[in-house]
Amino acid sequence: MRHDRYQNIPNRLMESHAGQVDGMLLDLGVSSMQLDNASRGFSFTQDGPLDMRMDPTESETAAKLIHRVREDVLREILWKWGEERFARRVARAIIRRREVKPIETTAELARVVAQAVPGSYRHGRIHPATRTFQAIRIAVNRELEELEAFLPSALPLLKEGGRMAVISFHSLEDRIVKRAFRDFKQQGLGVILTKKPIEASEAEAGRNPRARSAKLRVFMKEIR
Ligand SMILES: C[S@@+](CC[C@H](N)C(=O)[O-])C[C@H]1O[C@@H](n2cnc3c(N)ncnc32)[C@H](O)[C@@H]1O
16 A cells, blocks of 8 residues: 555566566545545535645645635636536635635535525535535645646556556546547557446445446557
8 A cells, every 4th residue: 555646656567577567457536534534524414624635745725726826717717617507706705705705614615605506506416516616626626637638647557458548527627538538549559448337326326326437448558
């Protein structure tokens, strides 16, 4: 077990002289342990410090990020990484609020978001702060940039016939994995073993609702 970022896996493998590996499994995103621990500040259902760092040794918390960035940058983050259709309103509300008093807890941020969106959205299928929290989490942990950079650097680490399996939890992650595997295939580097992503059965999603959005894709490196 090594505590490190995906992007350092090639170096770690080199150092350990493990050479190439037979398989890799990436289980993306945030863990239930992180989500369920209020003091990690990932969840809008429990009040805690507005942190959201997957790696607590990293510097910038979510509270620092939303107090540092300009309104247009915040809007872009909410739109791009949360697909939040009220990104403009939510960004404006956060900026207005931080001018009066810093937003320091998850409950405060969830409240600011809920007050900024229309009533119909406030009482919609998902909590109104879901997309904002996802977007800010992705920004704090540079999740998509890391994934995009890591996938191409990981393929040389696989033995011929080796498999790379990736479990993603939302469409932004899955799009990056799908595109990377397609590019690998077009470069003649191997085959995509999952024509369609493997998803949780109704029974599994019933047992573990967080598995409902999971998508597993697998790529096999070519045997020359
Ligand atoms: C979905 S969880 C994995 C859960 C794990 N399979 C389990 O069963 O407990 C994803 C984990 O990857 C970590 N993670 C996310 N992005 C990372 C990155 N760029 N580098 C290293 N770890 C990362 C998160 O902190 C989180 O603990």
